[in-house]
Amino acid sequence: MAIEVKPILPRFGAEISGVDISQPLDEATRQQIRDLQDEWGVTVWRDTGLDDAGHVAFSRIFGHVELAPRHPGKPSRMPEPELFDASNLDIHGNINQDPSTRLAAGGNRLFHSDSSFMDVRAAQALLLCHEAPPHGGPTWFADSRGAYDDLPQAMKDRLEGLEATHSYFWSRRRAGYPYTEEEVDAKPSATHPMVLTHAGSGRKSLYVGAHTRDIVGMDRDEGRALIDELIAHATQDKYVFAVHYRPGDMTIWDNLCSLHRGGEYDAEHRRDMRRTTVREQANSSAIADDHYTSMFVTAKDTPFSPAEETVDKVLEKS
Numbered sequence: 001m002a003i004e005v006k007p008i009l010p011r012f013g014a015e016i017s018g019v020d021i022s023q024p025l026d027e028a029t030r031q032q033i034r035d036l037q038d039e040w041g042v043t044v045w046r047d048t049g050l051d052d053a054g055h056v057a058f059s060r061i062f063g064h065v066e067l068a069p070r071h072p073g074k075p076s077r078m079p080e081p082e083l084f085d086a087s088n089l090d091i092h093g094n095i096n097q098d099p100s101t102r103l104a105a106g107g108n109r110l111f112h113s114d115s116s117f118m119d120v121r122a123a124q125a126l127l128l129c130h131e132a133p134p135h136g137g138p139t140w141f142a143d144s145r146g147a148y149d150d151l152p153q154a155m156k157d158r159l160e161g162l163e164a165t166h167s168y169f170w171s172r173r174r175a176g177y178p179y180t181e182e183e184v185d186a187k188p189s190a191t192h193p194m195v196l197t198h199a200g201s202g203r204k205s206l207y208v209g210a211h212t213r214d215i216v217g218m219d220r221d222e223g224r225a226l227i228d229e230l231i232a233h234a235t236q237d238k239y240v241f242a243v244h245y246r247p248g249d250m251t252i253w254d255n256l257c258s259l260h261r262g263g264e265y266d267a268e269h270r271r272d273m274r275r276t277t278v279r280e281q282a283n284s285s286a287i288a289d290d291h292y293t294s295m296f297v298t299a300k301d302t303p304f305s306p307a308e309e310t311v312d313k314v315l316e317k318s
C-alpha cells in the first residue's frame, strides 16, 4: 500500500497513513518518512500499534535518540531510558496532584521549541498517546518557517545575524515559578541564532519560543518586546493547528521548524503521553547522552513545592 499524505495546513502539518510503522521498514520507506517530515514539519500518525520499545526503535530512523532527562532524586515511571514522561501521572500511575507538576503543565501551555535551552538542540520529537482524556487532550503546533517567510523584509534584515539566549528557568518564571531575574541569571542557558536554515528543506525558520529570554547585545526590554512580537506573529491562527489524540496516535514535530504547546483538557482525566527526542546533528552522539541531567545538576535545580493556592492563582492568570 502506498503512503498517503493528507495536508492539514497548505504548507504545514500532514496526516500520514498507508504504512505500518510498528514493523521493521526498508531503507526506501525510511527515507520517504524522513522526507515527509522535512517537508511538513509536523506529521500525525493514527492508531500506530506502537509499544514503548517500538516507539524508541522507530524514532531511531531520524538519528540519535537521546536519553530522557532525569531530575536527580526523582525516579521515572518510564520503562525505557529514552522515554520522556509527558503524562499527568505520578510514579505509581495515578493522576499527579503535586502542585509543582500542575505548574509545569501550565508552563507547557506556552509555545516552545523543546531543549532550545541546551547547546545541542532537539530536532524531531515523537509523542505517542497511551491514554487520552475524553476530548483528546490536544497539542497545538505553529509553523515557524511560514511565519518567517511572511515577515516584512525590514524585519528579516533586522533579525539577520541576531542571537538570543534560551533558559529553561526563564520559561518556568514566565509560567509563574518564583525565580527572580538574578536567580535565572545564575542558571545555565544556551545561545542560538534567531533565524536558522532548516537543513531538511533549505527554508529559513524563526527560532524563538517560551524559553527565549534576551537578544544578545540588545537592551533587555527592547529584546523581550521583539521576542514577544515574534512569538505573537508566529502563533497567529493562520500558522496554527491542534491534534487531538486517541490511544496509539502519535505526532512527530521538528523543533527546528515549528513551535508547539500542550492544550487544555479536564485535569480530572488521565493523559498518558510519552516522548522520544532526536538530536539535531547526525553525529551528535559525541556529546554526553545525559547532557540534560548534567544541566539540572549544574543548575542546582531543587524540587519546588508551592502551596496549592499559589498554583491556583498562577494558573488563573495564565
Ligand code: OGA
Residues within 6 Å of the ligand: 086, 108, 114, 125, 127, 137, 138, 139, 140, 260, 261, 262, 263, 273, 275
Ligand atoms: C512535550 C510537549 C505537549 C503535549 O512533550 O515536549 O510539549 O501536548 N508536550 O503533551
Ligand code: MN
Residues within 6 Å of the ligand: 112, 113, 114, 260
Ligand atoms: Mn515540548
